[in-house]
Amino acid sequence: xxxxxxxxxxxxxxxxxxxxxxxxxxxxxxxxxxxxxxxxxxxxxxxxxxxxxxxxxxxxxxxxxxxx
Amino acid sequence: xxxxxxxxxxxxxxxxxxxxxxxxxxxxxxxxxxxxxxxxxxxxxxxxxxxxxxxxxxxxxxxxxxxxxxxxxxxxxxxxxxxxxxxxxxxxxxxxxxxxxxxxxxxxxxxxxxxxxxxxxxxxxxxxxxxxxxxxxxxxxxxxxxxxxxxxxxxxxxxxxxxxxxxxxxxxxxxxxxxxxxxxxxxxxxxxxxxxxxxxxxxxxxxxxxxxxxxxxxxxxxxxxxxxxxxxxxxxxxxxxxxxxxxxxxxxxxxxxxxxxxxxxxxxxxxxxxxxxxxxxxxxxxxxxxxxxxxxxxxxxxxxxxxxxxxxxxxxxxxxxxxxxxxxxxxxxxxxxxxxxxxxxxxxxxxxxxxxxxxxxxxxxxxxxxxxxxxxxxxxxxxxxxxxxxxxxxxxxxxxxxxxxxxxxxxxxxxxxxxxxxxxxxxxxxxxxxxxxxxxxxxxxxxxxxxxxxxxxxxxxxx
Numbered sequence: 001x002x003x004x005x006x007x008x009x010x011x012x013x014x015x016x017x018x019x020x021x022x023x024x025x026x027x028x029x030x031x032x033x034x035x036x037x038x039x040x041x042x043x044x045x046x047x048x049x050x051x052x053x054x055x056x057x058x059x060x061x062x063x064x065x066x067x068x
Numbered sequence: 069x070x071x072x073x074x075x076x077x078x079x080x081x082x083x084x085x086x087x088x089x090x091x092x093x094x095x096x097x098x099x100x101x102x103x104x105x106x107x108x109x110x111x112x113x114x115x116x117x118x119x120x121x122x123x124x125x126x127x128x129x130x131x132x133x134x135x136x137x138x139x140x141x142x143x144x145x146x147x148x149x150x151x152x153x154x155x156x157x158x159x160x161x162x163x164x165x166x167x168x169x170x171x172x173x174x175x176x177x178x179x180x181x182x183x184x185x186x187x188x189x190x191x192x193x194x195x196x197x198x199x200x201x202x203x204x205x206x207x208x209x210x211x212x213x214x215x216x217x218x219x220x221x222x223x224x225x226x227x228x229x230x231x232x233x234x235x236x237x238x239x240x241x242x243x244x245x246x247x248x249x250x251x252x253x254x255x256x257x258x259x260x261x262x263x264x265x266x267x268x269x270x271x272x273x274x275x276x277x278x279x280x281x282x283x284x285x286x287x288x289x290x291x292x293x294x295x296x297x298x299x300x301x302x303x304x305x306x307x308x309x310x311x312x313x314x315x316x317x318x319x320x321x322x323x324x325x326x327x328x329x330x331x332x333x334x335x336x337x338x339x340x341x342x343x344x345x346x347x348x349x350x351x352x353x354x355x356x357x358x359x360x361x362x363x364x365x366x367x368x369x370x371x372x373x374x375x376x377x378x379x380x381x382x383x384x385x386x387x388x389x390x391x392x393x394x395x396x397x398x399x400x401x402x403x404x405x406x407x408x409x410x411x412x413x414x415x416x417x418x419x420x421x422x423x424x425x426x427x428x429x430x431x432x433x434x435x436x437x438x439x440x441x442x443x444x445x446x447x448x449x450x451x452x453x454x455x456x457x458x459x460x461x462x463x464x465x466x467x468x469x470x471x472x473x474x475x476x477x478x479x480x481x482x483x484x485x486x487x488x489x490x491x492x493x494x495x496x497x498x499x500x501x502x503x504x505x506x507x508x509x510x511x512x513x514x515x516x517x518x519x520x521x522x523x524x525x526x527x528x529x530x531x
Contacts, residue, residue: 024471032415032423037471057472064479065415065425 011048013041020048030065069095069138076162077101078369078494081525083160086498094372095138097496109496110372112138112407114379135396136379142406147504148174148441151223154515161499165526166515167508173404175508175516176444178219178228179261182207182246183235184528188263190301206235211512212246216253218514226442229257229449231286238266238273244280251281257449259284261326263305264312274312274319284353284452285316289325291337292344299333317351322454324353324485330360331376338381339388346416346484353452354485357381361491363523370495378410378490385486397424398486403444404506407498411487413451415479425483441506451485492520 011020020039025047027034039048049058069090075097077084086099088111095112114136134140151174154166161170183206207215220227230250237243237260250258260277264287267274274285287309290296294304316323325345329335338357345352359376376384386393393412400406413425492501497520505518517526 030423030425032417034475035471036475053472057476061472061475061479064476064483 009039011039011050013044013046013048015046016041016043018043029062032065034061073097074161074499075099075497076494076524077104078107079104081163081494083163083499088498090138093137097498107369107495109370110375110377111496111498112379113372113375113377114138135399136382141378141400143400145400145404145406145504146402146440147172148403150174150516152221162497162502162518162521162525165517165521166511166513167517170503171505171518173504173506174223174441175228176403176441176448176506177231177259177508178516179231179233179507179509179519180207180212180215181233181235181509182212182237182243183240185239186234186236186263187239187265188236188301206240207512209242209245209249213249213253215510215514216250216255219510220254226445227255229259229445230255231259231261233261236263236265238262244276247277247280247282257283257445257453259286259324259452261286261288262312263288264309267315268308268311271315271318274315274321278319278321282321283449284454285312285321285323286326286356287312287316287323288328289341290328291334292340293334293337296334296337300328300330313348313352317348320351320454322351322353322452324356324452326356326358328358328360329376329381331373335376335381335384336388338385339390342385342389342393342486346420349416349484350481351454353454353483354487357385357486357488359488359490361493361520362495363493370493375496378407378488381488382410392420392422393486394424401444401506403441405501405504407490407501408505409487409489411485414484414486416482416484422484444506451483455480491523494524497524 009020009022012018013020018041021042022037023040023042024035025038025040027036039050040046069088071088073086073088074083075086076082077099080101080103082101084099084101086097089096089098093113093115094110097109097111098106100106150167150171152167153169153171155164155168157168157170158164161168164170185206219230222228232243232246240246243260247258247260258281260282262285264285267285289309290300292306294306297303297305313323325341327334327338327341329338341355345355359378359381360374362370362374382395382398386395397414398410398412401409401411414422415425416422489507492498502518502521505520507519508516509519509522511517511522511526
């Protein structure tokens with residue numbers, strides 16, 4: 001994830017028109033903070049989670065944390 | 069509070085009426101036998117003096133302590149009626165066993181005692197096992213196969229978790245074969261209840277059991293001080309336990325440390341046991357506490373100080389965790405009876421902090437339905453099995469989300485469970501609890517008997 005190229009995503013922030021970048025983001029869930037990579041607007045810090053991730057890895061993590 | 073229930077006379081074992089009586093923050097069982105007189109047994113001690121109530125030096129807020137009060141703890145569990153009953157109820161519980169129509173709960177875990185022989189001679193033993201070989205006849209492989217088949221035929225859904233127990237099961241040379249047979253026949257989770265002696269002395273043995281399909285090792289582990297072993301087991305064993313854990317880890321076999329908690333012997337050591345287990349993640353998957361119970365012909369009625377009840381255990385654990393744990397992070401299991409057990413699940417963070425993974429106890433039960441016992445079986449299996457998880461290099465077609473995979477792997481490897489099971493003896497036996505028992509013993513004749521009833525009344529050498 002080091003090169004500039006790898007950080008690029010095809011998504012553009014609707015508000016700032018800036019290209020979203022994959023960046024480390026701190027997420028908090030059930031009292032724990034975890035650092036993960038998400039698409040983020042470098043200008044307004046808007047974070048975008050696409051459907052693949054929301055219904056895939058993110059859901060798996062959620063289930064793991066909730067113990068269901 | 070003055071609630072009616074039933075129990076047995078601890079002397080003649082006749083079924084008699086009993087009362088649960090509240091004295092302050094304590095609950096007692098009162099009963100009287102026509103022939104043998106009155107008996108009183110402590111069931112629950114949420115008082116400060118007992119170690120279970122609000123502690124002045126604790127940072128826990130008072131609201132979280134209230135969940136340990138009997139009325140708040142004893143919410144209704146979700147029970148799943150057994151699909152098969154073994155006998156007719158003659159309204160003489162617990163003498164009617166196997167399972168009869170009075171029983172309201174399917175088993176989560178079924179124990180099979182594959183031997184009565186043991187290579188230890190403990191002061192505390194459910195099984196009153198023999199210390200020398202060859203005294204009793206063990207189940208044959210054919211009999212175990214028949215038992216497995218009968219258990220699989222009992223319900224159509226996710227089959228029972230199996231605990232191979234004894235005696236000391238590793239005394240049987242065909243143990244790998246017994247495990248392999250169970251896995252091949254369809255049991256997803258098989259755990260081994262062991263003192264760890266053979267695992268410690270034979271490094272190749274853990275690998276052999278793992279290859280046979282063993283899911284997890286339920287390792288008798290009484291503390292981190294040799295004096296504790298000398299008291300409970302009659303000899304120092306800490307080094308042996310360490311070696312057993314090490315050998316299991318080398319074989320990628322998860323262990324659960326099973327602690328018999330005896331007041332005045334190891335109830336000061338709970339925090340150290342916790343830290344010891346956490347240090348050995350991910351191979352030590354959790355700690356399982358079993359407050360001492362008095363099976364057999366105990367010479368006198370156990371005193372309050374001979375017992376450690378669930379709120380006392382949680383209270384001591386919280387204090388000794390140096391306030392890393394909180395009382396409201398522990399809840400009763402969703403199935404069975406709430407007074408029999410508790411569990412708390414945590415994620416251990418890099419800074420040593422613990423995050424509680426269980427939701428608000430008030431929410432417990434929501435979303436649970438008739439398959440709750442199947443959930444419980446899966447839940448235990450997931451918690452107590454070590455699974456090596458490879459980090460995928462790329463998990464999305466567009467982006468590299470390996471940080472999510474690393475987080476997932478962390479949840480699996482650094483999830484840590486703290487659980488307890490409080491067994492009943494002839495003194496404190498409450499038949500309401502017994503009839504909701506979810507730990508059952510498979511016996512010859514393909515019957516199931518609730519664990520406590522088995523140990524008090526139905527074990528071949530209990531009479």
